[in-house]
Amino acid sequence: MKKNYFFNTAIVLFILLFFSIAIFTEASAAGKYKDYKVPQSCMDEVRKEGNKLYIYDWAEWWPEELFENFTKEFGVKIVRDHYADTEEMVTKLKLNPNTPYDLILGAGPSDAVRLHKMKLLKELTHAWLPNMSAYLKDEYKSLPFDPGNKFQFPDSIFYTTYTYNAKYVDENDPLMGSWGLLFEGDKYKGKMTMIDNQMEAFGAALKYLGYSYNSDNEKELMEAKALLMAQKPKLAAYDSWPSRLLKDEDVWLSHLWIGDAWWLAREKPEIKGIMPKEGTYYAGNTGFIPKGSKHTAAAHLFINYIFRTEVNVQLVEWIGYPPVHKHTMEFMSDEMKAWPGFVIDEAYQRKCDTFEMRLIEGKGKELRDKLWEEIKK
Numbered sequence: 001m002k003k004n005y006f007f008n009t010a011i012v013l014f015i016l017l018f019f020s021i022a023i024f025t026e027a028s029a030a031g032k033y034k035d036y037k038v039p040q041s042c043m044d045e046v047r048k049e050g051n052k053l054y055i056y057d058w059a060e061w062w063p064e065e066l067f068e069n070f071t072k073e074f075g076v077k078i079v080r081d082h083y084a085d086t087e088e089m090v091t092k093l094k095l096n097p098n099t100p101y102d103l104i105l106g107a108g109p110s111d112a113v114r115l116h117k118m119k120l121l122k123e124l125t126h127a128w129l130p131n132m133s134a135y136l137k138d139e140y141k142s143l144p145f146d147p148g149n150k151f152q153f154p155d156s157i158f159y160t161t162y163t164y165n166a167k168y169v170d171e172n173d174p175l176m177g178s179w180g181l182l183f184e185g186d187k188y189k190g191k192m193t194m195i196d197n198q199m200e201a202f203g204a205a206l207k208y209l210g211y212s213y214n215s216d217n218e219k220e221l222m223e224a225k226a227l228l229m230a231q232k233p234k235l236a237a238y239d240s241w242p243s244r245l246l247k248d249e250d251v252w253l254s255h256l257w258i259g260d261a262w263w264l265a266r267e268k269p270e271i272k273g274i275m276p277k278e279g280t281y282y283a284g285n286t287g288f289i290p291k292g293s294k295h296t297a298a299a300h301l302f303i304n305y306i307f308r309t310e311v312n313v314q315l316v317e318w319i320g321y322p323p324v325h326k327h328t329m330e331f332m333s334d335e336m337k338a339w340p341g342f343v344i345d346e347a348y349q350r351k352c353d354t355f356e357m358r359l360i361e362g363k364g365k366e367l368r369d370k371l372w373e374e375i376k377k
């Protein structure tokens with residue numbers, strides 16, 4: 001009896017020790033990298049501004065806990081409003097430059113550049129962003145359209161791809177893995193969506209045809225238009241937020257960003273993401289401070305907060321988009337690293353295009369807009 005008592009006690013102590021080590025290791029990982037605090041001058045301004053922060057972003061994207069923890073730690077009340085797509089957001093700020101949002105999240109570089117050219121953005125105060133300065137990957141500090149991140153910052157990376165429900169879509173389809181499944185997949189007529197955005201729609205068509213996502217060549221754009229027109233009768237809709245339809249199984253195949261596929265797959269394992277073999281488009285999920293901001297210091301405090309390593313890990317684990325933080329990948333699970341689009345090899349990356357200015361200005365932009373109007377009629 002005594003022997004069994006000591007044996008059982010030893011097992012209990014071993015189990016407690018094991019979990020203690022696990023908890024300690026997790027805590028150590030979370031605190032492995034320094035949290036650089038904003039200067040006192042920033043905090044003083046936050047208090048003067050009234051401890052509020054008005055954010056304009058997508059609904060149901062970032063983890064609610066992230067916002068709640070920020071409020072608990074800093075005493076800053078967050079009020080959020082949501083846009084249905086980034087064109088709605090750009091139009092709203094263009095029509096009312098003094099709309100009192102303090103921080104825009106979830107946009108793309110094209111949105112930031114357009115608003116900057118209209119003088120509708122405030123410049124970032126980098127002295128108030130020590131975490132971003134320390135941890136943002138170098139390649140995202142020297143972007144051609146904004147060297148030094150004067151007016152925007154990326155918080156993660158997106159790839160535009162497509163997602164399907166394996167319950168209904170044949171994974172042995174010869175077109176699987178190609179953009180062709182969206183354009184020539186006749187058996188899925190009425191069960192497909194395309195992103196309701198001319199850059200994304202034309203981009204997918206152009207990549208399938210073997211051209212650049214950023215093409216401003218008239219012949220290439222006319223070919224892309226013809227492909228989109230032929231596809232149109234097969235679509236259930238052009239939709240800016242197709243994850244809702246996929247989740248409810250109203251559609252089976254959607255032009256979608258790869259992180260949204262990760263988000264859906266956590267609830268529905270039959271949802272799968274694809275990186276098309278022809279390549280795709282990638283860029284930073286972009287944030288910026290609009291001209292009408294009345295709580296600019298609080299916006300900087302929040303930006304600095306999301307670049308704290310453990311907070312960035314929390315963000316990336318939730319949204320499923322690859323990080324721009326130097327160390328976040330160290331804490332990602334093997335499951336996430338294996339998700340399509342999360343770790344990209346150099347050979348595939350060379351097939352992909354990123355943002356170029358010709359996408360939003362010049363003859364190509366004018367022609368795309370004209371052709372898009374004709375497609376959407």
